[in-house]
Amino acid sequence: xxxxxxxxxxxxxxxxxxxxxxxxxxxxxxxxxxxxxxxxxxxxxxxxxxxxxxxxxxxxxxxxxxxxxxxxxxxxxxxxxxxxxxxxxxxxxxxxxxxxxxxxxxxxxxxxxx
Amino acid sequence: xxxxxxxxxxxxxxxxxxxxxxxxxxxxxxxxxxxxxxxxxxxxxxxxxxxxxxxxxxxxxxxxxxxxxxxxxxxxxxxxxxxxxxxxxxxxxxxxxxxxxxxxxxxxxxxxxxx
Numbered sequence: 001x002x003x004x005x006x007x008x009x010x011x012x013x014x015x016x017x018x019x020x021x022x023x024x025x026x027x028x029x030x031x032x033x034x035x036x037x038x039x040x041x042x043x044x045x046x047x048x049x050x051x052x053x054x055x056x057x058x059x060x061x062x063x064x065x066x067x068x069x070x071x072x073x074x075x076x077x078x079x080x081x082x083x084x085x086x087x088x089x090x091x092x093x094x095x096x097x098x099x100x101x102x103x104x105x106x107x108x109x110x111x112x113x114x
Numbered sequence: 115x116x117x118x119x120x121x122x123x124x125x126x127x128x129x130x131x132x133x134x135x136x137x138x139x140x141x142x143x144x145x146x147x148x149x150x151x152x153x154x155x156x157x158x159x160x161x162x163x164x165x166x167x168x169x170x171x172x173x174x175x176x177x178x179x180x181x182x183x184x185x186x187x188x189x190x191x192x193x194x195x196x197x198x199x200x201x202x203x204x205x206x207x208x209x210x211x212x213x214x215x216x217x218x219x220x221x222x223x224x225x226x227x228x229x
Binding site: 004009033035042043044045046047050052091093095097100101102104105106107 | 145154155156157158159162164172202204206208215217218219220222223225
């Protein structure tokens with residue numbers, strides 16, 4: 001069975017600086033998708049970025065980018081120029097190519113220091 | 115208006131009561147999901163449905179049932195609520211994959227407390 005591990009329960013960063021959140025996963029499949037979701041205190045679950053495993057190029061969305069290392073089964077999220085509005089829980093999620101079920105990590109709480 | 119709407123937003127009830135959580139969507143997606151979120155555990159899938167006639171159990175379906183009344187509506191029931199079902203419940207939808215894996219889109223959640 002697939003598993004997703006987020007080893008950092010909490011991270012903090014100074015406003016305007018860069019922070020990286022870690023995610024590792026375990027799978028025997030070669031085709032899959034990976035996602036980062038953000039959950040602010042308002043409790044909405046918001047898609048931040050996604051990556052297809054067959055793509056070698058790392059996904060980017062404005063200040064958010066990933067470092068996808070398929071062989072290492074690692075999928076970290078980098079947030080550049082951190083803003084106060086980035087404060088939230090961040091969840092990493094895995095989905096196999098053939099199965100629509102998402103497997104979730106336990107989340108990392110990101111604190112932004114002004 | 116929200117694309118995925120959950121009602122109620124919050125609910126407090128007593129052990130043994132029957133509870134229904136409702137979800138409706140205007141995104142036109144075929145696929146709908148129910149999750150529960152507990153502190154420190156991330157989200158866990160309860161049930162999912164790929165169309166009105168296709169309903170599947172997820173990781174933690176015991177104690178829950180669902181109904182897909184229409185493409186746009188998917189409700190979750192707790193037949194006899196117990197305190198360890200206290201959690202934040204999310205409904206989500208997704209489109210069919212094209213050349214990309216389609217992400218899931220979430221409602222705002224229902225916070226359920228069972229006393």
